[in-house]
Amino acid sequence: MSLALFDGALAVVTGAGGGFGRATALALAERGATVIAADIDRAAAERTVVLTKALGAVGAAYEVDVADAAAMEHFAAAVRSDHRVPDIVVNNAGIAVSGPLLDTGVDDWERILGVNLWGVIHGSRLFAKQMVERGEALPNKPDKPNYGGHIVNIASAAAFAPSRALPAYCTTKAAVLMLSECLRGELAGRRIGVTAVCPGFSATGIMRHGTIVGVDAAGQERMRARADRLLRLRNYPPEKVAERIVHAIAKNKAVVPVNAEAHVLHALSRIAPGAMRAIARIPAPLG
Numbered sequence: 001m002s003l004a005l006f007d008g009a010l011a012v013v014t015g016a017g018g019g020f021g022r023a024t025a026l027a028l029a030e031r032g033a034t035v036i037a038a039d040i041d042r043a044a045a046e047r048t049v050v051l052t053k054a055l056g057a058v059g060a061a062y063e064v065d066v067a068d069a070a071a072m073e074h075f076a077a078a079v080r081s082d083h084r085v086p087d088i089v090v091n092n093a094g095i096a097v098s099g100p101l102l103d104t105g106v107d108d109w110e111r112i113l114g115v116n117l118w119g120v121i122h123g124s125r126l127f128a129k130q131m132v133e134r135g136e137a138l139p140n141k142p143d144k145p146n147y148g149g150h151i152v153n154i155a156s157a158a159a160f161a162p163s164r165a166l167p168a169y170c171t172t173k174a175a176v177l178m179l180s181e182c183l184r185g186e187l188a189g190r191r192i193g194v195t196a197v198c199p200g201f202s203a204t205g206i207m208r209h210g211t212i213v214g215v216d217a218a219g220q221e222r223m224r225a226r227a228d229r230l231l232r233l234r235n236y237p238p239e240k241v242a243e244r245i246v247h248a249i250a251k252n253k254a255v256v257p258v259n260a261e262a263h264v265l266h267a268l269s270r271i272a273p274g275a276m277r278a279i280a281r282i283p284a285p286l287g
């Protein structure tokens with residue numbers, strides 16, 4: 001992909017303080033975009049901006065909780081007034097809650113629905129409205145079907161893979177996939193692209209920061225460490241996911257499974273739903 005691909009573009013990335021969000025911020029900055037790095041952890045977002053500046057890009061850090069409707073309204077308004085309407089928005093911030101549905105309490109559901117689903121809803125509707133009002137364009141791309149802008153929502157292979165180990169997580173990611181498909185249909189006439197990116201396992205901090213229900217504190221620590229080790233063993237770096245995100249924007253892709261297990265699960269969900277139901281019985285974590 002050309003290093004001048006996003007010259008002059010303004011990109012917003014949520015959850016940009018680590019994992020896929022930081023890698024995506026850097027991949028976009030490397031191709032000429034100005035990156036707004038948003039995260040609930042201000043210091044982490046600021047570190048990302050320092051890294052984008054080392055690449056010669058301009059950027060700014062914002063502290064925002066994507067689950068907080070008022071904070072997201074304020075953030076979207078601040079992006080427009082401090083900068084302008086963004087050309088690219090990557091709704092990436094997400095958390096993991098794993099463990100059986102029968103042990104998943106209302107607070108656990110509210111937390112994961114807040115970040116993984118409401119965060120994507122807020123980011124999509126607030127910035128899509130701005131893009132529609134602007135009615136213009138990714139700089140220098142008048143021939144592109146996503147000339148009016150592009151929204152990327154980070155779902156997961158869990159969106160098409162039911163799992164007894166991750167009922168709350170899978171539910172939020174399936175919803176993000178459907179939301180993205182609906183929004184893509186709605187915005188196509190405005191020349192605004194929407195992509196759902198569905199990665200399999202990748203070595204980020206998600207399991208370290210995650211919640212495991214149905215076990216005591218010691219069990220939770222042990223299982224977090226084990227899940228984190230498994231992600232590292234998979235050895236699929238977030239930078240590769242970021243490259244797929246860049247490619248998805250450039251090519252205006254609708255749904256992008258990332259890495260081998262995501263492709264296999266995506267294909268099986270279409271041709272062999274019975275096999276997916278068998279896989280759903282395996283008590284293993286899926287990010």
Ligand SMILES: NC(=O)c1ccc[n+]([C@@H]2O[C@H](COP(=O)([O-])OP(=O)(O)OC[C@H]3O[C@@H](n4cnc5c(N)ncnc54)[C@H](O)[C@@H]3O)[C@@H](O)[C@H]2O)c1
Pocket residue numbers: 014015016017018019020021038039040041044064065066067092093094095115154155156157198199200201202203204205206207209231287
């Ligand atoms: N790592 C994987 O294997 C994997 C696989 C598929 C999908 N995903 C998805 O990728 C996305 C990024 O996850 P990651 O793996 O990079 O995780 P990560 O934990 O490494 O990074 C997530 C970032 O989001 C931030 N964040 C968390 N809650 C927030 C909130 N309420 N508001 C704003 N920022 C918040 C964190 O501070 C952190 O910087 C998530 O949506 C996740 O569900 C991850």
